Amino acid sequence: MSSKVAVIGVGNSKFGKRDDVSIRELSWEAVQESLNDAGLTLQDIDLTIIGSTAYRGVEIYPAPVVAEYNGLVGKAPIRVEAACATGSAAALNAYMAIRSGLAKIVLAIGVDKMTEVGTATSLAIGGRGGNYQYEFHLYGTTFPTYYALYARRHMALYGTTEEDMALASVKAHKYALSNEKAHLRKSISVDDVLKSRVISSPLKLLDCSPISDGAAAVIFASEEVAKKITDAPVWIKGVGYSSDTSSLASRGEWTSLRSAREAANNAYSMAGIVPADVEYATVHDCFSIAEIIAYEDLGFAERGKGVSLLREGQTEKGGKVGTNLFGGLKAKGHPLGATGLSMIYEITKQMRDEAGSVQHQFKKYIALSHNVGGTGHYAYVFVYSR
């Protein structure tokens, strides 16, 4: 058994509308990069965990085809799903496999081809990720609708404005410009966001993350192996996870995700840190309001004050806690199975000082990933150190 687990290799495909590749070819882009990054070959991998929501595309049980194409036959017994947090569920499986002593080197692959179905279908699938019977079927609640409800409530309780939320989108697009792998690479203004068409009021098109295809791969290793293989391991210092009710009607609040707060508290506790220690974060900005809520749920800001971090530039490069400097879900893209592992890719690059023009300046090298499934139906927070 290994008491510590390290990230020793990361890969990330180009995100976007990837008509040029099948899901297995897409996964290989990430796997190949992660192996090269770790200096390993397929033979070194003990176990593979595949994270995919199997998003109603061509491959509905994608693990065997992904494993076969990548040369991982015999090593891929599990697919995991946790809606939009599927990539983090795969990371947690890899972490458990190593800490339990069952494996020393584990490859987690996250992949989804979401554009194989139309946008309307996609929204319906999203809506069914919540409570099908009571909310999707009766009220037609799709994912933008869920977050629109949170946004309205946040506006009513705390005075958050549509302009405030737009700041999150503008920041995401600004950083995606320098990320060649990002789905959406164009600069936008607050005005652009405000004038974009309404999806579910108050959320407009540019408040929403795109429907993306993409893959990410992360290689985890036990402490012993990591120290042999690499001079730059990124250690997982804390893992936190939680879940919440399927129906939003059952929740007592609509401006914060209880599951994310619990996941964060558990991760902080295990890592022995407080929110103020975090220097870099990836947060789950599936909608602009979600980034603001994330700041609050993670303890970066008080309840209702999340927007102040955006206004003051505290989550910019060089700010107190650099956040989503690769473009976030909003502009880098959000292929559900890949997102959580893509966050680890980004954090690893940052923690190794390999992030180029978006390199954040660290003092203590403490980072965090925050990945939410659905509207807090699942939540994962991991803390990393160098």
Place this chain on the structure above:
Amino acid sequence: MSSKVAVIGVGNSKFGKRDDVSIRELSWEAVQESLNDAGLTLQDIDLTIIGSTAYRGVEIYPAPVVAEYNGLVGKAPIRVEAACATGSAAALNAYMAIRSGLAKIVLAIGVDKMTEVGTATSLAIGGRGGNYQYEFHLYGTTFPTYYALYARRHMALYGTTEEDMALASVKAHKYALSNEKAHLRKSISVDDVLKSRVISSPLKLLDCSPISDGAAAVIFASEEVAKKITDAPVWIKGVGYSSDTSSLASRGEWTSLRSAREAANNAYSMAGIVPADVEYATVHDCFSIAEIIAYEDLGFAERGKGVSLLREGQTEKGGKVGTNLFGGLKAKGHPLGATGLSMIYEITKQMRDEAGSVQHQFKKYIALSHNVGGTGHYAYVFVYSR
């Protein structure tokens, strides 16, 4: 971290066409029984793993609704899928969570409502569990077709007959008669099997497991906790898992599942036993030929000789290795997400001498579960002791 993991509570719903319940209500039948069996309440559960193939029914992302209905909000961050071995993938997750030290008591829930779609759709879904692009789409290969191919090859190489295969079905139905939770409770003869309509030659209707709804739940605990809670823990002595190519065309043989052999070897090795030590087994008899192949893959019989165990009654109650004495997939039923955990339910009842009229006689109390996903796309073998 716990070096040993025990089964401390088991539950199993009635399997069958369960129009009377939703997937969450179905899951509760198993969860409730497992809690009562362990003498625990929901508050004692640290973590829940939900195994479901989300079989194209009403709930396509079932974990949050199942968790909410069962009162497990905050504790259910992961759904796992490994096709027909999904229940065992959930068990492996629970095992890893405990051995890694992340949790002390883990509830694994396996559930699928497969009858919410028609049989034709169901077969198509099954076929897509293999290689969609090369085998399902081009050749229309559904699951019976895959196993029919194995059966034909076994017949050609080893002289296995349709009568031989029918013996497996007859045995399954015989034992399901005394299992009130079984899907199919009627006695059948070899002649009935041979005269039933052809599904995919040489497999006929009565060579095939039914399309079932059902749930199973298993509570796992660390050694320390198990010893406090129960006088009759069932210990997991060995875990083995493997996977194979998505396309059958890529495999070098069609009379044996390489993944199952690897899983078995790994489980035997970890448990420090040999096949002859196993006194009770649940094997994955999704089709009659699959039971014969299982005997061979597990080392209970030489290659090509599996049918001799059936002919000689060695896998009957009181035989050398009692097998599927609750009716097996063939007659107990095969709700994909539940099957692997239902096997653990059955083994636990047997190992505690609580199996009533089908109680097998043990000397050393060593048992094994063998759960295959697809046509060997995934395989799990676990070894148990008292």
